[in-house]
Amino acid sequence: MNSVRNIVVLTGAGISAESGIATFRGPGGLWEGHRVEDVCTPEALAHDPALVHRFYDLRRAALATVEPNAAHHALARLDREWRGELLIVTQNVDDLHERAGTRRLLHMHGALQSALCAACGERRHWIDALPVGSRCDACGAAALRPDIVFFGEMPYRMERIETALAQADLFVSIGTSGAVYPAAGFVQLADACGADTLELNLERSTGSDSFAETRLGRAGELVPAWVEAVLGAA
Numbered sequence: 001m002n003s004v005r006n007i008v009v010l011t012g013a014g015i016s017a018e019s020g021i022a023t024f025r026g027p028g029g030l031w032e033g034h035r036v037e038d039v040c041t042p043e044a045l046a047h048d049p050a051l052v053h054r055f056y057d058l059r060r061a062a063l064a065t066v067e068p069n070a071a072h073h074a075l076a077r078l079d080r081e082w083r084g085e086l087l088i089v090t091q092n093v094d095d096l097h098e099r100a101g102t103r104r105l106l107h108m109h110g111a112l113q114s115a116l117c118a119a120c121g122e123r124r125h126w127i128d129a130l131p132v133g134s135r136c137d138a139c140g141a142a143a144l145r146p147d148i149v150f151f152g153e154m155p156y157r158m159e160r161i162e163t164a165l166a167q168a169d170l171f172v173s174i175g176t177s178g179a180v181y182p183a184a185g186f187v188q189l190a191d192a193c194g195a196d197t198l199e200l201n202l203e204r205s206t207g208s209d210s211f212a213e214t215r216l217g218r219a220g221e222l223v224p225a226w227v228e229a230v231l232g233a234a
Contacts, residue, residue: 004169004196004230006082008161009075010186012091014175014202015219019066021094031175041151044084049145056146057129058092060112068100071223080229083234087164091176091183093148108155108183114147122148125163155182168195172226175200175219178207187211200226 013021034064038044040056068076079102088105090097093112097105110116115126115134119141126144134144149155165171171190178184187197187210199211200222208214215222 002038002058004234005168006164006168006169006196006230007078007082007084007086007172007230008185009078009086010091010171010173010184011075011097012183013040015069015071015223016066016092016094016096017070017175018218018220019096020070021062021066021092021096031128036151042150049199053130053132053146056112056148060142061125061129063094063112064163066094067097069220072096072102073102074224074227075183078230079104081231085164085167087161089164089183089186090159091180094127106157107158108149110146110148110156110162112146112148115144116147117141117143118145119143121125144194146228158182160217161186161187163188165195166193168193170198171195172198172200173205173207173211174204175202176207178205178210201232 031083033054035134039052045052054106075097077170079086086104088097088102089108091105093110113125115124115130115210117136117139120136120139122136122138124137125130130144130146133142135142136144165186168190171187173187176183184207187207191197197211199208199214200219201214201216202218204214
């Protein structure tokens, strides 16, 4: 580990599942009882905005019932103590990383506690229900929507992420399915640029064969142990 300075960590639904947040896909290919097409596409928002807003209102409210787990706290410790470059990229839209204390963090799929103006692109912190037709303080348009990257939309800060991956000495994926692009391709980019690659997951993922090493188990156990080893070897 003495040769490692730049680390990129990707986290997915598996890390928050241990805090009680439902994983992306449940039984039958549904997302918390809804088809993805009903709640997470631009077409769904245009067709039934009340359903889409209500779905995310319920998810936003549910954040008050969960807490960061040991894996979130371990990554926050890494953020505090790692003297090299670090970027933690999360596919999750919850705020558990922030509540654990992580600061070097990027939400590539948006955030539940944020509202986006579809008219001017302004964002604002939002913790309550977001009624259809809520007005933007910046431009006055009744166009606020959940600040979530829907299917068919470009994830946020991809240029920043790709630059970090190209410069990484180590890429670690935690609790991801390895099935959703572009995040599923991060391991190939990191590997092609010379980084070591490690997967920490409850079970082997679609992309496990692309990693130099895969460790299986609960994130709440694997991540603290990995962080301890990384900081101990620094």
